[in-house]
Amino acid sequence: MSDISSAVAITGMGVVSPNGIEVDQFWQASVAGRSGVREIDRFDVSKFACKIGAQVEGLENSIYYKNSWKSLDRSVVMALAASSEALAQAKLDLEQDNCHHYGIFVGTGTGSITTHEASVCKVVAGERLHPLSILRAMPNSALLELVSHCGFGGPSATYSAACTSSSHAIGEAFKAIQADRADLVLAGGTDSPLSPPLYAAWSAMRVMSNWSGNPKSACRPFSKDRSGLVLGEGAAFVVLEKLEHARVRGVEPLGFLLGYASNTTYAHPTRPSVEPEKIVMQAALRDAGVDASEVAYIYAHGTGTKANDGVETQAIKAALGEANAYNIAVSSPKACYGHTLGACGALGCVTAILALRHKIAVPTMNLDEPDPQCDLNYVPNEAQPLKRGRYALVNAFGFGGSNATLVVGTEK
Amino acid sequence: MGSFEAIHDTRGRLYRIITNYLESQDIEYEESNFDKLEDVGIDSLGMLDLIFIIENEFGVQTGEIDNEVLEKITTFDGLVQMIESLRV
Numbered sequence: 001m002s003d004i005s006s007a008v009a010i011t012g013m014g015v016v017s018p019n020g021i022e023v024d025q026f027w028q029a030s031v032a033g034r035s036g037v038r039e040i041d042r043f044d045v046s047k048f049a050c051k052i053g054a055q056v057e058g059l060e061n062s063i064y065y066k067n068s069w070k071s072l073d074r075s076v077v078m079a080l081a082a083s084s085e086a087l088a089q090a091k092l093d094l095e096q097d098n099c100h101h102y103g104i105f106v107g108t109g110t111g112s113i114t115t116h117e118a119s120v121c122k123v124v125a126g127e128r129l130h131p132l133s134i135l136r137a138m139p140n141s142a143l144l145e146l147v148s149h150c151g152f153g154g155p156s157a158t159y160s161a162a163c164t165s166s167s168h169a170i171g172e173a174f175k176a177i178q179a180d181r182a183d184l185v186l187a188g189g190t191d192s193p194l195s196p197p198l199y200a201a202w203s204a205m206r207v208m209s210n211w212s213g214n215p216k217s218a219c220r221p222f223s224k225d226r227s228g229l230v231l232g233e234g235a236a237f238v239v240l241e242k243l244e245h246a247r248v249r250g251v252e253p254l255g256f257l258l259g260y261a262s263n264t265t266y267a268h269p270t271r272p273s274v275e276p277e278k279i280v281m282q283a284a285l286r287d288a289g290v291d292a293s294e295v296a297y298i299y300a301h302g303t304g305t306k307a308n309d310g311v312e313t314q315a316i317k318a319a320l321g322e323a324n325a326y327n328i329a330v331s332s333p334k335a336c337y338g339h340t341l342g343a344c345g346a347l348g349c350v351t352a353i354l355a356l357r358h359k360i361a362v363p364t365m366n367l368d369e370p371d372p373q374c375d376l377n378y379v380p381n382e383a384q385p386l387k388r389g390r391y392a393l394v395n396a397f398g399f400g401g402s403n404a405t406l407v408v409g410t411e412k
Numbered sequence: 413m414g415s416f417e418a419i420h421d422t423r424g425r426l427y428r429i430i431t432n433y434l435e436s437q438d439i440e441y442e443e444s445n446f447d448k449l450e451d452v453g454i455d456s457l458g459m460l461d462l463i464f465i466i467e468n469e470f471g472v473q474t475g476e477i478d479n480e481v482l483e484k485i486t487t488f489d490g491l492v493q494m495i496e497s498l499r500v
Contacts, residue, residue: 132461135457
């Protein structure tokens with residue numbers, strides 16, 4: 001277990017998700033199993049087999065929204081809103097604090113691709129591009145705006161590793177703080193993949209749900225009749241800092257980031273594999289100094305694809321031992337807000353901290369008949385009290401073979 | 413250079429563009445102090461943004477103005493003169 005000098009506290013959290021903007025709404029919706037999945041109305045989906053997605057609604061009504069942000073990519077706006085909430089909870093005074101040793105790490109799978117797509121359309125139509133098009137469309141545009149907003153002078157980076165992007169951002173921020181390269185880091189992820197070209201590309205890959213009934217039932221993690229993922233958009237950010245630094249600032253930790261590991265499934269770019277997923281979970285537990293018997297909750301990657309859920313189940317059993325695995329609450333709230341790609345690890349980190357603080361495991365909705373290969377406690381359709389353990393794992397596995405696991409706890 | 417009325421109209425429209433721009437960026441400004449726009453809070457990127465808006469609003473193109481010349485246009489009056497010269 002980490003000692004006080006190396007303990008990394010989480011002192012602020014912020015969320016923008018399809019089932020709730022701001023942490024309280026997000027948590028209440030996740031516990032109740034309220035879905036943000038619906039038929040997409042932002043663009044014409046009539047030509048696609050899958051017509052549903054998880055869109056963020058009401059962002060313009062958020063107290064963090066400003067008119068001047070309307071020209072920015074949605075992924076950037078969501079990053080700014082989620083970060084503003086996290087910074088406010090961490091009681092950071094951007095005018096007064098010495099921010100030279102504060103950093104920002106952002107994870108995003110698709111960056112500001114929607115803005116880039118709009119630029120391409122303008123060029124094809126013979127229209128002029130705005131002179132700041134590069135700054136608004138480059139993959140690290142969210143980082144650019146956050147740096148400008150926060151004025152942090154420490155290390156900064158953008159991680160793009162598909163669905164593990166924000167797990168890497170948070171994990172690498174954790175390592176940067178442990179290595180004394182920063183006193184505090186704002187870390188998280190954002191993605192807004194709901195644009196016609198990107199949606200068409202995902203549709204062509206045949207990994208999206210083909211559910212034809214109520215859209216809210218379309219994402220069915222671990223279910224026997226699951227048929228694929230539902231694309232979603234969202235952002236989540238956390239403020240990480242040395243425990244001693246938080247104490248000097250007079251801020252109480254919400255929880256702790258205790259471990260992080262990453263590795264790569266090199267055998268296939270999209271097909272998951274048990275062994276590397278087992279290894280990455282075990283490595284994260286070792287990094288945290290946490291025994292598998294102390295794990296209360298696992299925020300599963302749980303995409304609802306045929307390929308992921310069975311492999312992840314086997315990997316959890318192999319990594320933690322079957323006796324532990326059957327006693328751990330494992331859930332995938334993606335059923336309620338879709339797969340937010342580069343933001344999902346950060347949403348998982350927030351969810352896991354809240355689960356431990358409230359001692360409640362959020363449910364996996366739409367799980368009426370589990371796949372026989374998926375035989376763990378996935379908290380089906382109703383939240384459950386957490387009865388054992390003090391720690392949680394957050395899994396993320398991405399295209400390109402990137403795997404990452406975070407270990408969080410409410411105690412050091 | 414256009415007529416007195418045309419220049420007066422240009423100044424009025426430009427004033428509204430700049431004040432709208434500053435308000436959209438949450439930049440506080442002194443209404444009477446547009447003599448040096450950098451001091452108001454419009455930096456080099458902001459000037460690029462602003463000139464793009466001006467081009468669209470007035471139907472003019474700055475594409476043929478040399479970068480060095482364009483970078484020296486940093487005042488309200490300088491922008492008025494630029495617009496009028498491009499309209500000729």
